Amino acid sequence: MRCLSDVGEFGFIDRISRLIPSSPYVIEGIGDDCAVLRVSDRIVLVTTDLCIENVHFRRDRVAASDIGWKAAAACISDIAAMGGAPLYCLVSLACPPSERTSYIEELYQGMLSAMSRFGTVIVGGDTTRSNDGISIDVIAIGEAIGNRFLRRRGAKVGDRIVVTGDLGSSAAGLHALINGVDDKELIRAHMYPNPRVLEGQWLCARSEVHAMMDISDGLCQDMGHLARASRLGIDLEPERLPVSPALARYCGEHGLDPLPLMLSGGEDYELVFAIDARSAEKILEDFHHEFRVQTTVVGTVTDAWTGVRIHGESPESIGFDHFKPKG
Amino acid sequence: MRCLSDVGEFGFIDRISRLIPSSPYVIEGIGDDCAVLRVSDRIVLVTTDLCIENVHFRRDRVAASDIGWKAAAACISDIAAMGGAPLYCLVSLACPPSERTSYIEELYQGMLSAMSRFGTVIVGGDTTRSNDGISIDVIAIGEAIGNRFLRRRGAKVGDRIVVTGDLGSSAAGLHALINGVDDKELIRAHMYPNPRVLEGQWLCARSEVHAMMDISDGLCQDMGHLARASRLGIDLEPERLPVSPALARYCGEHGLDPLPLMLSGGEDYELVFAIDARSAEKILEDFHHEFRVQTTVVGTVTDAWTGVRIHGESPESIGFDHFKPKG
Numbered sequence: 001m002r003c004l005s006d007v008g009e010f011g012f013i014d015r016i017s018r019l020i021p022s023s024p025y026v027i028e029g030i031g032d033d034c035a036v037l038r039v040s041d042r043i044v045l046v047t048t049d050l051c052i053e054n055v056h057f058r059r060d061r062v063a064a065s066d067i068g069w070k071a072a073a074a075c076i077s078d079i080a081a082m083g084g085a086p087l088y089c090l091v092s093l094a095c096p097p098s099e100r101t102s103y104i105e106e107l108y109q110g111m112l113s114a115m116s117r118f119g120t121v122i123v124g125g126d127t128t129r130s131n132d133g134i135s136i137d138v139i140a141i142g143e144a145i146g147n148r149f150l151r152r153r154g155a156k157v158g159d160r161i162v163v164t165g166d167l168g169s170s171a172a173g174l175h176a177l178i179n180g181v182d183d184k185e186l187i188r189a190h191m192y193p194n195p196r197v198l199e200g201q202w203l204c205a206r207s208e209v210h211a212m213m214d215i216s217d218g219l220c221q222d223m224g225h226l227a228r229a230s231r232l233g234i235d236l237e238p239e240r241l242p243v244s245p246a247l248a249r250y251c252g253e254h255g256l257d258p259l260p261l262m263l264s265g266g267e268d269y270e271l272v273f274a275i276d277a278r279s280a281e282k283i284l285e286d287f288h289h290e291f292r293v294q295t296t297v298v299g300t301v302t303d304a305w306t307g308v309r310i311h312g313e314s315p316e317s318i319g320f321d322h323f324k325p326k327g
Numbered sequence: 328m329r330c331l332s333d334v335g336e337f338g339f340i341d342r343i344s345r346l347i348p349s350s351p352y353v354i355e356g357i358g359d360d361c362a363v364l365r366v367s368d369r370i371v372l373v374t375t376d377l378c379i380e381n382v383h384f385r386r387d388r389v390a391a392s393d394i395g396w397k398a399a400a401a402c403i404s405d406i407a408a409m410g411g412a413p414l415y416c417l418v419s420l421a422c423p424p425s426e427r428t429s430y431i432e433e434l435y436q437g438m439l440s441a442m443s444r445f446g447t448v449i450v451g452g453d454t455t456r457s458n459d460g461i462s463i464d465v466i467a468i469g470e471a472i473g474n475r476f477l478r479r480r481g482a483k484v485g486d487r488i489v490v491t492g493d494l495g496s497s498a499a500g501l502h503a504l505i506n507g508v509d510d511k512e513l514i515r516a517h518m519y520p521n522p523r524v525l526e527g528q529w530l531c532a533r534s535e536v537h538a539m540m541d542i543s544d545g546l547c548q549d550m551g552h553l554a555r556a557s558r559l560g561i562d563l564e565p566e567r568l569p570v571s572p573a574l575a576r577y578c579g580e581h582g583l584d585p586l587p588l589m590l591s592g593g594e595d596y597e598l599v600f601a602i603d604a605r606s607a608e609k610i611l612e613d614f615h616h617e618f619r620v621q622t623t624v625v626g627t628v629t630d631a632w633t634g635v636r637i638h639g640e641s642p643e644s645i646g647f648d649h650f651k652p653k654g
Contacts, residue, residue, distance in 0.1 A: 004431065005424035009454055012428065016435050021443070025414070026450050035451030037415055037468070040369040048466060050419045050453045087352070088364055092377045092419075092464045097332035101339065104331065108343050116348070123353050124362030126464070127336055128377045137419045137453070137464040139375060141364070 010225075031229070032151050033081040033213055034142070043144035045084040049075035053133035061177050064103050066191040068110025068136075074216065075138040076118050077195035077269040081214035082149045083204020084142035086120040086197065092137040094130035111138065118197050150204050150212035152229035155274035159210055161234055161299035162284065164196055164271045166244040167219055168258055171265020176250070185246045193269035199291055200271055208279035218266035220315050223299070223308045226274070235309045236299040238263055263315070274301055337552075358556070359478050360408040360540055361469070370471035372411040376402035380460035388504050391430050393518040394463075395437025401543065402465040403445050404522035404596040408541035409476045410531020411469035413447040413524065419464040421457035438465065445524050477531050477539035479556035482601035486537055488561055488626035489611065491523055491598045493571040494546055495585055498592020503577070512573045520596035526618055527598055535606035545593035547642050550626070550635045553601070562636045563626040565590055590642075601628055 004012055017030045027043065028036035034045035051071040053059060059067065072089065079086045091111060095104060108122075115121055120140065173190025176183040195214070203209045211230055215222050220236070227234045243251075243258045251258045275283060277300075284295045308315060331339055344357045354370065355363035361372035378398040380386060386394065399416065406413045418438060422431060435449075442448055447467065500517025503510040522541070530536045538557055542549050547563070554561045570578075570585045578585045602610060604627075611622045635642060 002428045003424065004422065004426050004428055004456075007428055012431070012454060015428065015432060016449075019432065019435055019439060020449050021439075023448050023450075026448070029450045030452070035415065035417060037450060039371060039470070040367045042367040042369075044366060044371075046415070046417060046451060046466075046468065048417050048419045048451065048453050048464070050421055050455045050462075050464070052421050052455060052457055052462075054458050055421075055456055088362065088373070090362060090373060090375050090466070092375045094377055094379050094382075094462060095331065097330065099331050101329045101331055101334055101342065104339070105342060105346065108346055112346060112348075121350050121353070122343075122347050123350075123356045123364065124373060124375065125357070126375050126377045127339060128379060129331075129382055130379055130462075131381050132459050135377075135379075135421060135457075135462050137375070137377070139373075139417070139466050141373065143366070 028151060033078040034084070036144070036149060043147045043149060045079055045082055045142040045144060045149065046139070047075060047078035048137055048139045049078065051136040051138070053135070062191055064106035065110030065113070068107040069114045070191055070193060071136045071138050072111040072114035073193045073195050073269065075140045076114065076120065076197065077193065077214045077216065079140050079142035080195040080197040080200040081212060081271065082144070082151065083200045083212065084144050084149060085201065086118050086140050086142045088123045088141040089115055089120050090139040091122055091125040093125065093127050094135040096131070097129045118195060145201055145204070148204055150209060150273070152211055152213050152226045154211040155226060155230035155232055155301045156210050157232060157301055157303045158277050159274035159301040160277050160280045160297045161223065161236070161301065162273055162275055162280065163219065163241070163296050163298050164199055164293055166242050166294070167215065167268045167270060168247050168262035168265050169244055170267040171261040172247050172250045183250060186250055190267065193267065195269055196271045199293060202287065202290060203271065203273055206283055208276040208283055210274045210276065212271060212273040215268040215270050215272055216266060218264035219272065220263045220308055222272060226272070227307055230301070231306060233302040233305045233307055233309065234299050235302050235312060238298065238310060240296055240298050242294065242296060355478060360405040361411070363471070363476060370474045370476060372406055372409055372469040372471060372476065373466070374402060374405035375464055375466045376405065378463040378465070380462070389518055391433035392437030392440070395434040396441045397518055397520060398463045398465050399438040399441035400520045400522050400596065402467045403441065403447065403524065404520065404541045404543065406467050406469035407522040407524040407527040408539060408598065409471070409478065410527045410539065411471050411476060412528065413445050413467050413469045415450045415468040416442055416447050417466040418449055418452040420452065420454050421462040423458065424456045445522060472528055472531070475531055477536060477600070479538055479540050479553045481538040482553060482557035482559055482628045483537050484559060484628055484630045485604050486601035486628040487604050487607045487624045488550065488563070488628065489600055489602055489607065490546065490568070490623050490625050491526060491620055493569050493621070494542065494595045494597060495574050495589035495592050496571055497594040498588040499574050499577045510577060513577055517594065520594065522596055523598045526620060529614065529617060530598065530600055533610055535603040535610055537601045537603065539598060539600040542595040542597050542599055543593060545591035546599065547590045547635060549599065553599070554634055557628070558633060560629040560632045560634055560636060561626050562629050562639060565625065565637060567623055567625050569621065569623060
């Protein structure tokens with residue numbers, strides 16, 4: 001008798017996907033950051049992101065407004081990951097009837113701050129009681145600007161794999177929270193992700209960018225999704241990744257290796273994309289002029305095999321699978 | 328220190344609504360069955376419906392496929408309630424990692440059956456582990472046919488209040504489930520609601536129908552929502568409601584009064600609408616010819632006060648508050 005932890009989150013999604021009939025109006029169904037749908041002459045992106053107490057957050061360690069911000073930002077990041085413009089959100093909330101009204105209002109304030117920051121607003125939702133703990137499901141609806149959007153598939157052999165910003169700070173912030181270390185900068189990186197909405201739109205407008213996603217499960221695991229969707233391989237050179245001063249300091253102080261945090265920590269909500277090798281330098285320079293955000297070429301798309309390699313070797317630890325126990 | 332059970336679901340929704348800024352592209356935000364949004368030249372309806380283990384369903388009493396059907400049907404009914412055409416669904420699922428894969432597949436099969444029955448399909452979603460029990464959030468996206476849709480507001484003084492089908496069977500089915508009575512017909516009414524999708528579209532195309540919603544909380548409470556949204560009163564004559572043979576039999580066998588089940592049982596997923604008094608007879612006759620579904624004129628819209636009355640009396644004053652909460 002197989003259970004979900006045997007097949008894992010992605011094995012389970014594969015099984016469910018096989019049950020679902022296809023539809024001509026669905027441009028992209030299950031398996032990418034957003035569902036991509038045709039509505040009249042527009043292309044609409046829809047995504048949903050569940051956030052469960054004691055799975056995704058511990059309320060004793062962070063403020064309600066932080067939990068709200070993160071729940072909304074994580075969902076909006078899926079729209080950013082396809083280069084879209086977020087327009088509307090819905091929120092489904094389950095919580096115990098004994099919950100303080102002021103606590104839940106603060107949670108909504110946090111969500112509304114993130115939504116307002118990225119140009120969207122709550123237009124509906126559902127509320128119900130739960131028997132145990134808070135569950136938040138944020139739904140974001142966006143638009144593909146000029147009907148262009150980027151999927152996980154579409155990478156070409158020889159493309160460079162590029163990451164925006166730096167990785168690992170969110171994972172270090174989680175480590176700090178769990179271990180009671182009061183590292184405000186890293187905890188902020190963990191609780192206040194800033195989806196790369198404008199950056200995603202800018203990249204989506206360049207035809208030299210062939211595939212894109214956001215980093216939520218961790219670079220290594222997410223590159224596995226991109227490689228599989230593109231039916232190609234990706235060879236990473238992780239030593240190229242910059243180690244931010246805060247991450248270097250924290251890892252130094254706590255005897256940690258920053259590399260696993262950067263490769264499989266997850267929840268960075270940075271963008272990772274495959275870009276034509278010949279155009280990469282110029283476009284990344286323009287990108288830096290536009291946003292003052294660093295980018296790092298961290299790998300190459302290959303036709304040697306399907307999957308992720310690190311300098312040609314199979315990676316030992318492949319990120320975080322929600323149904324499989326951590327670590 | 329006020330908690331959610333002090334302010335109640337609708338008091339809480341009011342408080343949250345006040346936090347939310349308005350947007351010119353949102354035709355209808357929080358407070359109706361669906362959010363109504365403009366996308367290009369089309370009007371899109373979006374709704375979400377949470378279904379929580381041991382709050383909305385008990386898995387020891389019904390099959391997984393039944394739970395799935397009901398979760399999807401309840402959400403699709405919100406599209407029907409505005410006269411829309413359901414197009415796409417997303418499903419967010421939280422469940423314990425120890426859950427049998429086959430059980431969750433059966434749950435999805437149930438959802439997919441309901442969706443297929445009403446012309447929609449799963450296009451995306453999210454899955455995550457929970458620490459305790461299954462939570463299902465179904466999101467439905469629909470279209471307003473010819474950009475027409477019906478809201479809760481819009482009823483006019485003198486309009487007749489009309490209900491499709493019959494009420495109370497779902498509540499009796501729940502009573503049977505809770506009390507271990509093997510009444511297949513009523514349990515089926517509870518677990519297999521059939522959203523009135525085509526009926527809603529048909530009614531929405533008639534300009535004489537001024538306001539509409541589905542019955543999910545129970546006729547009495549839902550008429551309170553419609554009255555409040557329309558800023559008018561509604562006077563109900565509940566003795567007009569037909570008692571279905573199955574309900575009459577069950578109530579007879581168990582010494583129950585059918586009226587509270589019909590007025591406050593809820594989860595009927597029938598439609599209730601306000602229709603111009605002069606046109607009602609002809610339109611209801613046409614409706615019956617089209618769908619072979621009975622309709623009942625159960626009340627009148629008045630300008631005497633805001634709220635629901637039963638023969639001019641407040642429902643509380645004649646003891647209806649006793650029948651309200653189910654658990």
